[in-house]
Amino acid sequence: MWNFPLFPDQASISARQVDALYFFELCMAAFFTILIFILIVSFAVRYRRGTQVDRSHPPVVSRWMEVIWIGVPLFLGLTMFTWGAILYVRDYEPPPGALEVYVVGKQWMWYVQHAEGRAEINELHVPLGQAIKLTMTSQDVIHSFYIPAFRVKQDVVPGRYTSLWFAPMKVGRYHLFCAEYCGTNHSGMVGWVSVMEPVEFQQWLSQAGTGPSVAEQGERLFVQYHCAGCHQGSQIVHAPRLEGVYGRPVPIQQGNEVHFTLADERYLRDSVLEPKREVVAGYQPLMPSFKDQISEQDLLKIIAYIKSIGAKEATR
């Protein structure tokens, strides 16, 4: 009964950093609360009615005291802001080479898709010591992907991608919660994150029942949705080749001007759903929109495929 936890597991690098800031702020909060408490109690006791103490000329204003209790909170506040902001930026900027995992939230479950092909529901298996980048979207309402042990959280918003990364540092099973209220079974939209030794993780990935990798599935969909017809060596339709596109700037025709846009997940998603908005310079806006034609899960797989051929050299 008495062995309940009072502090969450520290299972990622950022957890340690966030906790350091948390303890700093906690000490400050405790210091000021206790300071005020002691002052109130000691004044109330010392100056309670009937005690023989000096009450002459009670001060009614003191400039320098006001300056102190404006200046000190301001300084501490800005410290907290700077420290918090630095960690915040680190929390969302994934290091290069992070392992890609795709997440789709829907009422009331998490659909998780590994780049290597294995998909899971309400579970997320990750290897120890490796940076993991999640690209997430929702099919219906706003959800929020929350792993307390890693101190990370990000709302999952319908209609767009959001992202999150973490680097697990401790083997174990940790809670996965939906933190944004999403309807009836909000409290049932929970799961587990399993951090495994890299070797075990590889075994898990290749266990029976594993289908083709996401990129392979994406490749199949790439043909199924007739993307390949134009984007792979067609002689009839002139469409840009996609090898080596991901992560590089692409020239976009806008009126008479050309400007460059980074081909990231956002660009690829928009190019599938609204292809005529950002057309690569030198090509005709011929591609039809796939809006309402393709599910979020399939779209993620196709993007994973395009990313997988991103590393290859474009062959013309």
Next chain:
Amino acid sequence: MPVWTLVRIFIILLVLLFATVGGAYLPLGPLHFPVAMTIAVAKAVLIVLFFMHLLYSHRLMMVVSVAGFLWLAIMVALTLSDYQSRDWLKIPGK
């Protein structure tokens, strides 16, 4: 306030209205919006100062009338600060 002043303000307002409409048909490029808004603000100021007698009222009323628009500006500015800076970082969702 003399009738003539009010009528004169009305005429200026009409002129400004036609300036807005005319300006909209000119090829001003990105200047359309600022021009249209400047004229609209000018019209609003004239109405407030003369038709609504703010010029002859207590200074407090002036503060109140500015406050409404100032708070609107705060709301629009801080909201747009989010939307305008959304794609600055190439991180999805940030």
Next chain:
Amino acid sequence: MTMEPVTADRRSAGKPIAAEDEPILEVQFDDLEQQHEASMLGMWLFLATEVLFFGGLITSYAVYRSTSPREVALASHHMKVGLGCLNTVILLGSSLTMALAVRASQLRAHRDLLWWLGGTMVLGTLFLGVKAIEYTAEYQENLVPGWNFQIPEENRATIEQEQLNPGRFQMFFVLYFFMTGLHAIHLIIGIALVGVMAYLSWRRWFSGGGATQIEVTGLYWHFIDIVWVFLYPLLYLIDVHS
């Protein structure tokens, strides 16, 4: 028309009866000046509230226009610029008549007051009439979201070609109808208010000519005008030259 000077007994017994043809001093106030200033300040504060009331819509408009300029511009081509301009003239004219009514009430020019208040109501109603013509035309063009909205034939190709977001195209009309509709509701309230003032002035109900009441009504009326002064360029004149 009854000419009895009126009021103390007609309103509430027990309040101090002011000298004839002086505004009634409500019991909570010390003097007429204080009472007048309180009324004016109250109305100005209410107008500040109103600015923020429309402000929520203006913010939504700013967000959607800045993130989808092309869709908004395309959609705004369906606005009737001429009718909107005519309506602006009408509403500016009504502001002039309202200002003249306020002036007449201060000068105790009773007949003029009634004429100007009547003129204001007529112009306000005229505005609503023109607005109704616009709404009808938009209804016939199937542009009313939630009722019969369809993306017009001539825009479909463009939207398809440039891969625009049809939702944002419709969004312009949602905001258009919400903003102008809210404005029209304010105008209807304004006309009713002016009507009540005209009726009460006609019955000589106001002790002291009702200058404060009519001035406060005037403030509200001019505010409606100001809202339109901004709505017109924001909704109608986005992209007319192309």
Next chain:
Amino acid sequence: MSAVAVEFQEREDYLQEYTLKSWLLTTDHKRIGLLYMATITLFFFIGGATATVMRLELMTPQGDVLYSPDAYNRLFTMHGVVMIFFFLVPSIPAVLGNFLIPIMIGARDLAFPILNLLSWYILMIGGAIALWILIFGGIDTGWTFYTPFSTMFSNTMVVPAAAAVFITGFSSILTGLNFIVTIHTMRAPGMTWFRLPLFVWAIYATSLIQVLATPVVAIAIALVAVERVLRVGVFDPALGGDPILFQHLFWFYSHPVVYIMVLPGMGVVAEIVPCFSRRPIFGYRFIAFSSIAIAVLGFLVWGHHMFVSGQSMYAGMIFSMLSYLIAIPSAIKVFNWTATLYKGSVRLDTPMLYALGFIGLFTLGGLTGLMLASLAIDVHVHDTYFVVAHFHYIMVGGAVMAYLGGIHFWWPKMSGRMYNELLGKLSALIVFIGFNLTFFPQFVLGYLGMPRRYYEYPPEFQVLNVMSTAGASILAVGYVLPLVYLLLSLRNPPDAGPNPWRATGLEWQTTSPPPVHNFDEPPVVMEDPYAYSPEAAEALDDNGTGDGGSTLRR
């Protein structure tokens, strides 16, 4: 002294008429204040009942008390809607503000008495709709109405709830407008701005927020209703909308609304602390201006509710930094109140106990608020019980403590009667202990990662939840107790006298209960506020009265 008291009691006071009509058609600000008090007491206990059932449900990790998560979701939504829109927002401004503002500035009534009555009726209409929702189906969106859940997915009474919030908003706006006009135009001769009691300053700042913020939530909620009824896209991404825009509009009101709730409480504390320390308040001008600063800065920080919402990182940083600025006026207030005890002549009567409780709880609530404004910490604790604990420290530990303190302080003025002091102190103590036991464990739960609005939770969180539920039951006793003894005190003859606390301020210079138009003669203000003297209080004590010259009866 007693002769004077008798003479006072023979005169008519504002409570003299007792017909139903005299209450429902009154334009007397004092009676309207009491109408509000009755209304919000009802809503407080409705909101409290929903909270009690929720806490019972959360005693065990499984859902067992309520059988269905839908019931739980409706309960916490109704708890939020009722407590915020129908209790906290009208609590101190509409009850104590209505009763006291005109008296404190030496006026006969508010500037627009009929409008004031109208505000109450508007609240009643909104409240009636809320009760109707509560009885016939409920709503499950949370009080935040986040889109697209509220517009496209919820199957509950969202539109009536939107109507209730929309309508009630106007009650709040009109009340605030009335106060601002009154404070500006109707101060008694000699009542300069820097002689105003700090309660008036606080209510003035509150009213600014009410007038400038409330219309925005009204329009946001109207847009939700439009999207829901007409199925057009305003916020739904499937139809071209942006759900984050709703959050912007919503929090533009709903962050400042926190200050609508707590600023008046700060005003109450600034009245009580000097009176029971028998000395002038420390740093009057700093406290006065910090109220205005809070009102203004409160509008610039709403994005700190959206750090993980998908808002841009830069906007997050702007809002985080601005959030730290608002800590400063709050710190100024806390330190100045504390310094006011120094060299005073302190007595711990019931109102003072509540006020000191407020200072302590508000300090902790405010400091945890700073932790939440810290970006990286907020990523972890956003939407967890840490947030729940934080805002309950501000709203229950802050606003409700101050409201109860104010009610105890001005009860003799409102009713003319004293309450049982022993029970009063007991209730203050029970509330303080119960409150901390309820909400302190929630900080721990929050950092452990328990998300809010959870019907079921992992079993390792149970012990802390049981502690919280136990605290809630103590808290419930603490809240029922004042209702009982305050109502019982009405059976006594009006014996409080005009000034039982020997307080300064115009409200104590008229009789208890005050006459219909507040003063027999128009007051003229000659001195600064809080002209107390600790030495005089001690000297009076030496005369053998034993209670600092208070006319208080035991």
